[in-house]
Amino acid sequence: MEHTGLNLTLKVWKQKNAATKGAFESYDVKNISTDMSFLEMFDVLNEQLISTGKEPIAFDHDCREGICGMCSMVINGRPHGPWNGTTTCQLHMRAFKNGDTITVEPWRAGSFPVVRDLVVDRSAFDRIIQAGGYVSINTGNPVDANALPIDKKLADKAFAAAACIGCGACVAACKNSSAMLFVSAKVSQLALLPQGQPERSSRVLSMVDQMDKEGFGNCTNTGACEAECPKEISLENIARLNREYMSAALASEE
Amino acid sequence: MELNSKIPAGPVETKWTKYKSSVKLVNPANKRNLDIIIVGTGLAGASAAASLGELGYKVKAFCFQDSPRRAHSIAAQGGINAAKNYQNDGDSTYRLFYDTIKGGDYRAREANVYRLAEVSSNIIDQCVAQGVPFAREYGGLLSNRSFGGTQVQRTFYAAGQTGQQLLLGAYSALERQVALGNVEMHTRHEMLDVVVIDGKTRGIIARNLITGEIERHAGHAVLLCTGGYGNVFYLSTNAMGSNVTAAWKAHKKGAFFANPCFTQIHPTCIPVSGDHQSKLTLMSESLRNDGRIWVPKKQNDDRKPIDIPEEERDYYLERRYPAFGNLVPRDVASRAAKERCDAGYGVGTSKMAVYLDYAAAIERYGKIEVGKKGLSNISKEEIIALGKDVVKEKYGNLFDMYAKITGENPYETPMRIYPAVHYTMGGLWVDYELKTTVDGLYALGEANFSDHGANRLGASALMQGLADGYFVIPYTIGNYLADEIRTGHISTDHPAFLQAENEVKETLNKFVNCKGNKSVDYFHKALGKIMWNDCGMARNKEGLEKAIKEIKALRTEFWNNVMVPGTVDEFNVELEKAGRVADFIELGELMCKDALDRNESCGGHFREESQTEEGEAERNDEIYSYVAAWKYINAGESELNKEPLIYENIKIAARSYK
Numbered sequence: 050m051e052h053t054g055l056n057l058t059l060k061v062w063k064q065k066n067a068a069t070k071g072a073f074e075s076y077d078v079k080n081i082s083t084d085m086s087f088l089e090m091f092d093v094l095n096e097q098l099i100s101t102g103k104e105p106i107a108f109d110h111d112c113r114e115g116i117c118g119m120c121s122m123v124i125n126g127r128p129h130g131p132w133n134g135t136t137t138c139q140l141h142m143r144a145f146k147n148g149d150t151i152t153v154e155p156w157r158a159g160s161f162p163v164v165r166d167l168v169v170d171r172s173a174f175d176r177i178i179q180a181g182g183y184v185s186i187n188t189g190n191p192v193d194a195n196a197l198p199i200d201k202k203l204a205d206k207a208f209a210a211a212a213c214i215g216c217g218a219c220v221a222a223c224k225n226s227s228a229m230l231f232v233s234a235k236v237s238q239l240a241l242l243p244q245g246q247p248e249r250s251s252r253v254l255s256m257v258d259q260m261d262k263e264g265f266g267n268c269t270n271t272g273a274c275e276a277e278c279p280k281e282i283s284l285e286n287i288a289r290l291n292r293e294y295m296s297a298a299l300a301s302e303e
Numbered sequence: 304m305e306l307n308s309k310i311p312a313g314p315v316e317t318k319w320t321k322y323k324s325s326v327k328l329v330n331p332a333n334k335r336n337l338d339i340i341i342v343g344t345g346l347a348g349a350s351a352a353a354s355l356g357e358l359g360y361k362v363k364a365f366c367f368q369d370s371p372r373r374a375h376s377i378a379a380q381g382g383i384n385a386a387k388n389y390q391n392d393g394d395s396t397y398r399l400f401y402d403t404i405k406g407g408d409y410r411a412r413e414a415n416v417y418r419l420a421e422v423s424s425n426i427i428d429q430c431v432a433q434g435v436p437f438a439r440e441y442g443g444l445l446s447n448r449s450f451g452g453t454q455v456q457r458t459f460y461a462a463g464q465t466g467q468q469l470l471l472g473a474y475s476a477l478e479r480q481v482a483l484g485n486v487e488m489h490t491r492h493e494m495l496d497v498v499v500i501d502g503k504t505r506g507i508i509a510r511n512l513i514t515g516e517i518e519r520h521a522g523h524a525v526l527l528c529t530g531g532y533g534n535v536f537y538l539s540t541n542a543m544g545s546n547v548t549a550a551w552k553a554h555k556k557g558a559f560f561a562n563p564c565f566t567q568i569h570p571t572c573i574p575v576s577g578d579h580q581s582k583l584t585l586m587s588e589s590l591r592n593d594g595r596i597w598v599p600k601k602q603n604d605d606r607k608p609i610d611i612p613e614e615e616r617d618y619y620l621e622r623r624y625p626a627f628g629n630l631v632p633r634d635v636a637s638r639a640a641k642e643r644c645d646a647g648y649g650v651g652t653s654k655m656a657v658y659l660d661y662a663a664a665i666e667r668y669g670k671i672e673v674g675k676k677g678l679s680n681i682s683k684e685e686i687i688a689l690g691k692d693v694v695k696e697k698y699g700n701l702f703d704m705y706a707k708i709t710g711e712n713p714y715e716t717p718m719r720i721y722p723a724v725h726y727t728m729g730g731l732w733v734d735y736e737l738k739t740t741v742d743g744l745y746a747l748g749e750a751n752f753s754d755h756g757a758n759r760l761g762a763s764a765l766m767q768g769l770a771d772g773y774f775v776i777p778y779t780i781g782n783y784l785a786d787e788i789r790t791g792h793i794s795t796d797h798p799a800f801l802q803a804e805n806e807v808k809e810t811l812n813k814f815v816n817c818k819g820n821k822s823v824d825y826f827h828k829a830l831g832k833i834m835w836n837d838c839g840m841a842r843n844k845e846g847l848e849k850a851i852k853e854i855k856a857l858r859t860e861f862w863n864n865v866m867v868p869g870t871v872d873e874f875n876v877e878l879e880k881a882g883r884v885a886d887f888i889e890l891g892e893l894m895c896k897d898a899l900d901r902n903e904s905c906g907g908h909f910r911e912e913s914q915t916e917e918g919e920a921e922r923n924d925e926i927y928s929y930v931a932a933w934k935y936i937n938a939g940e941s942e943l944n945k946e947p948l949i950y951e952n953i954k955i956a957a958r959s960y961k
């Protein structure tokens with residue numbers, strides 16, 4: 050691989066806590082290897098800040114493998130940055146050119162208040178799952194796993210929906226701050242599988258209800274969520290969610 | 304101290320059943336008055352929290368991430384073992400038990416491992432019932448793949464995201480209990496001490512990571528499900544936040560630490576690319592099912608891999624271990640890669656890498672597809688294209704990850720891989736009931752030492768985490784709590800809580816007031832280097848003694864010269880890291896001591912002084928057939944206790960994969 054040193058200007062959102070107002074601050078970083086990940090570039094910046102007695106920039110991250118859903122930066126206006134189907138932590142500096150100015154902000158949505166700098170509070174997602182994102186069975190002695198064969202096509206579709214990492218980029222990407230893609234992924238996974246059938250109607254109704262209570266906006270089908278989703282969760286799931294919701298709502302009126 | 308592992312009497316096949324049917328129970332009304340604190344929400348913690356909440360206990364769960372769903376278990380890739388024998392290839396509880404004991408190089412406790420094998424198949428049933436979308440065959444049944452150290456196909460998987468799907472299953476069961484009011488979830492909280500009163504665990508001290516507030520939480524029992532400590536090496540495949548603090552604080556309060564030096568170095572990871580590197584990325588062991596590992600036969604061969612003809616390639620694992628080939632256990636594969644690279648056959652710019660090649664697999668799968676589809680007159684290109692589709696379905700996310708990190712296309716050119724720190728078999732010593740040496744304090748999952756001996760087989764950590772949480776602790780904890788029903792509410796005003804809280808605060812203040820001139824990462828990297836060089840893939844007396852001296856010096860420097868910006872009462876990432884690194888430094892020293900004590904090679908622990916002429920690890924059962932359980936005396940001072948390992952069902956033999 051080619052190694053190139055990049056000199057960059059970063060404009061980063063700094064905000065002390067939820068109660069104070071934030072603002073952009075500019076930083077220069079030099080000789081950044083194109084082999085680095087975006088977060089490693091932030092590590093370099095933070096080391097630089099600490100060594101000059103300044104406070105480092107707070108950002109969320111953990112696995113750095115694109116699977117925990119913790120990292121969450123809006124980079125040049127795009128949640129998780131310029132590469133499609135990629136989380137912030139998997140974005141590499143190869144994506145940038147020497148001399149670039151890069152703007153970095155937190156997820157912006159009323160339901161995701163800023164904790165500090167680039168860190169936001171996504172507990173609303175946990176509460177939506179609490180509303181019904183499960184199959185109500187206790188630990189015990191369920192039937193043998195192979196007693197219930199499942200059509201591979203269905204299983205694959207359920208898996209594709211279940212691949213959602215709960216990062217919230219879909220909300221950050223949406224001008225209405227809608228959480229429909231996230232909710233639809235969980236609803237779809239369980240609606241597609243036989244295990245999810247008994248609670249199929251109650252689940253969709255109460256998850257959507259909780260989503261509304263959390264203050265997420267309406268879906269107007271702009272598709273920005275799918276375009277920015279690092280796991281490429283398909284809009285088909287939103288269509289399925291709408292169908293599930295309609296038929297559950299109708300059934301509950303009867 | 305006499306270590307009592309509390310192994311039930313009787314034949315190994317009936318121990319667990321007998322235990323379950325004779326263990327003390329807690330009636331439902333009393334369960335409601337018993338508080339259980341669970342630290343950690345990975346597979347072990349989330350499954351325990353959900354199961355204990357379902358039983359009616361009052362559970363408080365803690366994790367340092369912003370959601371329990373983000374625990375490090377989420378990153379597990381390849382799969383989970385279970386002795387289902389769905390493939391009709393001769394699997395059984397006994398065989399899984401045997402493979403695990405042998406894989407662990409005869410350094411694990413028989414009774415625990417047998418129980419693990421016994422409950423394994425229940426785990427798969429439970430997960431499927433939760434809606435975990437495991438991979439399936441066209442007939443609708445579950446699919447299996449092979450992992451290292453076994454000759455059967457018993458690994459269940461969900462593409463390269465098995466840990467994610469299993470954790471989301473446990474997480475959703477946990478959130479269901481939160482909704483029902485049985486579990487109180489505390490995210491962005493870090494446990495910083497255990498509170499022990501009159502010899503019994505009574506609670507924890509935790510820091511709210513958002514506000515910096517120090518909180519006291521009381522409970523009748525505390526479960527540590529806090530994962531492994533591979534990050535003591537700085538670079539590892541673990542998530543950035545994985546740490547030893549919870550276990551280490553428990554150790555300082557009296558819990559023995561077992562086999563700390565048993566570290567698993569995983570053979571297939573993306574090699575280090577520069578000084579900036581913050582973590583290493585695993586390429587799942589499942590890739591060794593289909594990939595072939597090789598280096599050039601010529602030293603310092605600078606040709607591109609595709610320009611090196613077949614006869615000039617050394618498929619060294621297939622050559623050295625014909626019976627298991629590319630599927631030898633991890634410790635064996637790692638050492639073999641190191642051996643080739645040290646001898647000058649490594650590839651890539653750093654020369655510290657070997658190839659993992661998919662060309663043959665792609666062609667083989669392409670041909671199978673041609674057969675399946677009944678195609679004729681097919682060009683080589685079309686076969687390759689079909690084969691790539693199959694490989695993409697099986698390993699797509701791993702190949703994508705490789706491409707993003709390295710900028711190379713693994714469908715076209717072999718991947719470059721090298722061993723990296725991955726898992727820690729060592730951990731808090733626990734008895735058959737998963738209880739540590741402190742009453743009321745339990746350890747589950749990677750945080751305990753129990754099942755994997757000196758080397759863990761692939762796909763067995765997920766199995767163990769879920770076994771501990773779903774199927775073991777719900778029974779064993781009752782045996783302790785049945786005697787706690789008269790304790791009543793535990794007040795956090797007890798002086799022991801106050802003292803623990805003050806000590807925690809004092810330490811935090813020390814960090815921010817130190818105002819030195821070196822960052823926390825500086826110390827972490829320095830420690831990692833010492834550990835990797837002298838307590839890594841190969842260890843010897845001289846190196847370990849040197850490492851202990853260096854770590855002691857590093858500890859002094861850390862406390863005098865660390866720079867932690869900001870204050871204690873705010874969201875402060877550097878402060879969190881400082882606490883973790885302080886504990887890693889103390890642990891690192893203990894690991895070296897343990898490695899020094901064990902002058903034999905077993906599993907992941909390779910003492911250069913103890914090897915055969917062919918360079919294979921040489922165990923010394925006469926002297927070292929014990930679990931080394933260390934008692935904390937002071938920083939840098941520990942006392943060794945031994946739990947002898949007794950094998951009644953498996954005949955100890957030299958481990959051979961040839």
Ligand SMILES: Cc1cc2nc3c(=O)[nH]c(=O)nc-3n(C[C@H](O)[C@H](O)[C@H](O)COP(=O)(O)OP(=O)(O)OC[C@H]3O[C@@H](n4cnc5c(N)ncnc54)[C@H](O)[C@@H]3O)c2cc1C
Nearest residue numbers: 343344345346347367376381382494530748749762764765
């Ligand atoms: C990249 C990778 C791939 C892997 N693939 C596989 C695989 O395919 N198959 C397999 O069997 N195994 C695999 N493993 C190993 C396996 O994933 C882990 O051993 C297992 O998931 C550990 O689970 P756990 O529940 O013990 O801990 P973890 O999942 O590590 O969870 C630890 C929990 O403890 C919390 N915690 C820690 N300290 C504190 C504290 N002080 N205060 C509060 N909370 C705390 C964390 O927030 C977290 O919730 C893999 C490991 C890695 C690194």
Ligand code: SF4
Nearest residue numbers: 213214216217219278
């Ligand atoms: S749907 Fe996509 S963007 Fe939204 S939370 Fe899930 S993974 Fe993230």
Ligand code: FES
Nearest residue numbers: 113116118120138
């Ligand atoms: S840090 Fe885990 S997905 Fe980015």
